[in-house]
Amino acid sequence: MLYATIGAVRIASGIRIPVACSMGTLAAKMSKYRKMWKPFEPKDWLMQYQERYIPLSKGQLVQHLIQDIHCDNSERRSFLSFVDQLELSLLQPYHSTLEALQLLYDPINPDRDAIFEVPLMDSEKLLKEKEVLDQLQPVLDQANFNVLSEDALAYALIVHHPQDGVQVYVNLDKYEYIRFWALGQRLGPLSTQMNTSPKSSFFSRSPRTPPERRYFKRVLVAARPRNGHMVLKCFKDIPLEGLEQLLPVVKVRTSRFDRTLLNTMLLVSGGIVFVNVGMVVLTDLKIGSSLLLFLFAGFMTFRAWKVFSQRRNVHSLELAHMLYYKSTSNNSELLGALTLRAQEEQAKEVILAHSFLKKLNLPREGNEAEDPKTVAQVKEQVEAWLKSKSGLEITFSAQRALHYMNNLSEKNKEMPLPNSSEKLT
Incomplete structure (x- = not known):
């Protein structure tokens, strides 16, 4: 099962497994940030957040690798055949993973249209929600989401950027738990206006050229109001200081x-x-x-x-517009989107590992392929190549990619997969 494979690699590679956010400790950290004088980022932010998301689509990645590494016609054909085999090998595990997640989530899905015969008690819902989040975590990790720590949440709930006209107040006593994940950290101008020709106003204090801000390409939130149900939503282009606006139970306030x-x-x-x-x-x-x-x-x-x-x-309307335009998916549909993202991220990682093993003339099978020296070489080369293509510092999960590639080679020896010319026959 995909859960066991990803979990084993996470432990072996030293990836931190997140713990549920406690409202008590979060409130304590919020009080510390409230006493600070103009904090500009969460404590130990550079150590806590390491970007692992590969900002190239699989098609773009394949084209770049063909131009840079697989230039010869025979090498190109062999490489494309490997990509096809990799795609086929990932289909069944991720399909099974999605089915298991949806089956587990269905009893607590607030959008289900089928009648669930036995209504669940609140305590039973909490247990089910915890189980869903525990099973979802390996998928999020493979999708290269970073769990945001309590320090990051406390910072986001306390610090407000002057460009944000809308500010909200969050009462932690109204929540059972709050969790955030994010990927694609960027630093640049982020427009908060929803229309195509924003009008400046005296109250908005928004300059014509928005200042640079730290934001994320995707933010996932899982929050559970007391006596409610778990809210599972994904948003795009969200600044770090605006995470509290994504929570389901907030109170709009005037700055x-x-x-x-x-x-x-x-x-x-x-x-x-x-x-x-x-x-x-x-x-x-x-x-x-x-x-x-x-x-x-x-x-x-x-x-x-x-x-x-x-x-x-006015602020409530602006908040509603922001949530409408920034939301990408939620609840059961989000599970499918996350599974597809994890599948593509794993494919991109294995494709990169395969290509740079060839470039470095290193063994691609057996224990030598997962040797610490091999892992270090591949990691260094891939990260340098990704920086040259994207201009971003990206941490490549070399051990995870090499581990799966080695397993794929062993499976292909036992039962070879069809190549691209045989897929449609």
């Missing part, structure tokens, strides 16, 4: 800057109204000053409530 600005405007306009109108009322209508002040205070309170309510409604 300190906007509150100060609105209060100042209300006081100034109220003072002008009081001076110009209040004095006339006192003189002409003979109303006492205490009654006038009371009426004025009531009017200003109502006006402030109206202004802040309208502002929160």
